[in-house]
Amino acid sequence: MSVFADRLAETVRATGTALCVGLDPRWAMLPHSLRERHADHGLDGLADAYAEFCLRVLDLVTPVARVIKPQAAFFELAGPAGMRALSQVLDRARELGCVTILDAKRGDIASTATAYADAAFAGAPTPSGTIPVWNADALTVNPYLGEDAVAPFVQAARSDDRGVFVLVRTSNPGGGLFQNLICEGRPLYRHVGDAVARWNAETLGTCGFGAIGAVVGATHPRELVELRAALPDVWFLVPGYGAQGGTAADVRAAFRSDGLGAIVNSSRGITFPFHPDDPAWEGKIIVAAKLAAEEMRV
Amino acid sequence: MSVFADRLAETVRATGTALCVGLDPRWAMLPHSLRERHADHGLDGLADAYAEFCLRVLDLVTPVARVIKPQAAFFELAGPAGMRALSQVLDRARELGCVTILDAKRGDIASTATAYADAAFAGAPTPSGTIPVWNADALTVNPYLGEDAVAPFVQAARSDDRGVFVLVRTSNPGGGLFQNLICEGRPLYRHVGDAVARWNAETLGTCGFGAIGAVVGATHPRELVELRAALPDVWFLVPGYGAQGGTAADVRAAFRSDGLGAIVNSSRGITFPFHPDDPAWEGKIIVAAKLAAEEMRV
Numbered sequence: 400m401s402v403f404a405d406r407l408a409e410t411v412r413a414t415g416t417a418l419c420v421g422l423d424p425r426w427a428m429l430p431h432s433l434r435e436r437h438a439d440h441g442l443d444g445l446a447d448a449y450a451e452f453c454l455r456v457l458d459l460v461t462p463v464a465r466v467i468k469p470q471a472a473f474f475e476l477a478g479p480a481g482m483r484a485l486s487q488v489l490d491r492a493r494e495l496g497c498v499t500i501l502d503a504k505r506g507d508i509a510s511t512a513t514a515y516a517d518a519a520f521a522g523a524p525t526p527s528g529t530i531p532v533w534n535a536d537a538l539t540v541n542p543y544l545g546e547d548a549v550a551p552f553v554q555a556a557r558s559d560d561r562g563v564f565v566l567v568r569t570s571n572p573g574g575g576l577f578q579n580l581i582c583e584g585r586p587l588y589r590h591v592g593d594a595v596a597r598w599n600a601e602t603l604g605t606c607g608f609g610a611i612g613a614v615v616g617a618t619h620p621r622e623l624v625e626l627r628a629a630l631p632d633v634w635f636l637v638p639g640y641g642a643q644g645g646t647a648a649d650v651r652a653a654f655r656s657d658g659l660g661a662i663v664n665s666s667r668g669i670t671f672p673f674h675p676d677d678p679a680w681e682g683k684i685i686v687a688a689k690l691a692a693e694e695m696r697v
Numbered sequence: 698m699s700v701f702a703d704r705l706a707e708t709v710r711a712t713g714t715a716l717c718v719g720l721d722p723r724w725a726m727l728p729h730s731l732r733e734r735h736a737d738h739g740l741d742g743l744a745d746a747y748a749e750f751c752l753r754v755l756d757l758v759t760p761v762a763r764v765i766k767p768q769a770a771f772f773e774l775a776g777p778a779g780m781r782a783l784s785q786v787l788d789r790a791r792e793l794g795c796v797t798i799l800d801a802k803r804g805d806i807a808s809t810a811t812a813y814a815d816a817a818f819a820g821a822p823t824p825s826g827t828i829p830v831w832n833a834d835a836l837t838v839n840p841y842l843g844e845d846a847v848a849p850f851v852q853a854a855r856s857d858d859r860g861v862f863v864l865v866r867t868s869n870p871g872g873g874l875f876q877n878l879i880c881e882g883r884p885l886y887r888h889v890g891d892a893v894a895r896w897n898a899e900t901l902g903t904c905g906f907g908a909i910g911a912v913v914g915a916t917h918p919r920e921l922v923e924l925r926a927a928l929p930d931v932w933f934l935v936p937g938y939g940a941q942g943g944t945a946a947d948v949r950a951a952f953r954s955d956g957l958g959a960i961v962n963s964s965r966g967i968t969f970p971f972h973p974d975d976p977a978w979e980g981k982i983i984v985a986a987k988l989a990a991e992e993m994r995v
């Protein structure tokens with residue numbers, strides 16, 4: 400496997416787009432025709448419907464975009480069977496040559512963070528050897544627990560050649576409550592950004608970016624400009640584009656002049672551009688993915 | 698169901714101890730006799746071993762302590778089957794009359810946080826009605842994403858009569874990197890504490906405490922004193938006692954004069970007080986639980 404940062408750069412260059420497709424399955428938004436087949440089977444039916452839908456979405460979108468971000472929360476809501484669906488989706492995305500980002504926003508004290516990092520990357524140590532669990536290329540991580548809590552993710556990313564995206568400035572309207580507090584002269588998110596730069600510094604690939612990225616919302620274009628200048632070699636994962644209100648112009652500042660440096664996520668805008676009754680839902684996903692990939696052309 | 702804060706107070710009073718037993722199963726620390734039965738079955742074997750061990754621990758400890766905190770990370774490391782083991786452990790703890798705290802440190806933007814909150818509490822909406830997933834009494838939550846991200850957990854706790862424990866000052870050595878930054882005159886963790894007080898204010902039970910608690914590490918006795926004074930009606934979940942270095946004297950400040958207001962977690966010290974080769978491991982767990990319950994007598 401190549402260095403994570405370079406693998407991400409190669410995927411962006413090969414497809415010609417910085418689009419990241421978010422997989423956030425929701426029962427109420429699935430096509431009726433698909434729901435009908437799974438409606439009478441409780442949580443297992445929910446999980447099977449999520450797997451079937453997401454695997455189909457992968458077939459439809461990977462011709463134009465191959466950075467894929469499943470959101471763990473929606474799979475967790477379908478219980479243990481939902482986590483099996485998540486595993487199937489990650490496996491299939493990998494088979495299709497995608498870079499996978501597990502959006503789980505994990506974080507805990509070091510010994511526990513190691514378990515989350517092993518689940519995401521190296522796998523579980525068992526008597527029959529290490530067995531992969533999610534086997535994702537990258538994981539989103541919450542920085543609130545600090546230095547030693549983020550370290551296991553950084554170490555795992557380095558030793559297994561994976562990536563980490565640390566929450567810096569999130570896209571939600573109330574994200575500023577703590578992130579914008581002025582601490583010793585600068586907002587908290589800048590302190591987190593500086594830590595990301597430090598963790599990232601020793602992981603640089605030939606593309607000039609490293610393995611420890613930052614989550615910076617498209618809904619904060621001013622902060623995006625400021626953080627791009629402050630963290631020139633950090634990959635940005637930019638949520639909040641599309642359904643959350645961020646525009647293509649808002650995210651332009653996230654990119655280096657050669658078009659690398661950021662991946663821009665769209666979830667609902669690509670995976671649910673149809674009414675559940677619409678029999679032509681697959682075609683609508685293809686069109687939405689093509690349009691979004693074009694808007695994020697690099 | 699009674700108000701969460703009162704249910705927790707009743708459990709502490711009924712058992713006479715503020716001890717919270719943490720369930721952090723680790724393969725390498727399990728009794729050899731138990732491991733042997735599951736060694737050849739990959740992740741499913743790991744999950745079955747975790748379920749068998751934790752269910753046995755519940756039988757051994759619930760005579761003296763009935764606040765139980767499974768750590769989601771270790772179950773996640775056994776994959777989807779591990780999440781099924783987590784579900785079994787939570788179900789059994791409930792049958793035994795325990796208050797269950799799912800330690801998952803979840804946090805995301807509002808629409809996603811709602812999925813995590815539904816998984817923890819109300820359950821998944823399906824055509825056959827709402828189906829419980831973890832059905833825990835309380836969940837640990839990370840505050841970094843701010844106001845609207847914590848709101849779905851607070852709302853779910855209120856409408857389903859559950860509890861939330863928000864990370865305020867964590868027990869790990871590097872926790873101060875951001876939590877201790879001085880923001881507008883006070884450390885970040887005090888700002889988070891103030892938000893917890895605000896979220897908690899409208900959830901008070903007859904015991905005088907509310908449903909939105911705070912995680913404050915036993916390894917920071919000075920901060921524990923300060924936060925107890927600042928947040929008089931907030932339940933504290935105090936990790937870091939025992940294996941992490943906090944002592945009974947360190948945590949005394951967390952309690953109100955009548956002995957209520959804090960639950961003190963011990964994980965490894967209670968569940969792994971034996972060498973894996975020791976055939977008398979069950980007796981050692983009973984002794985460790987009794988001693989810890991006694992040290993946390995209220």
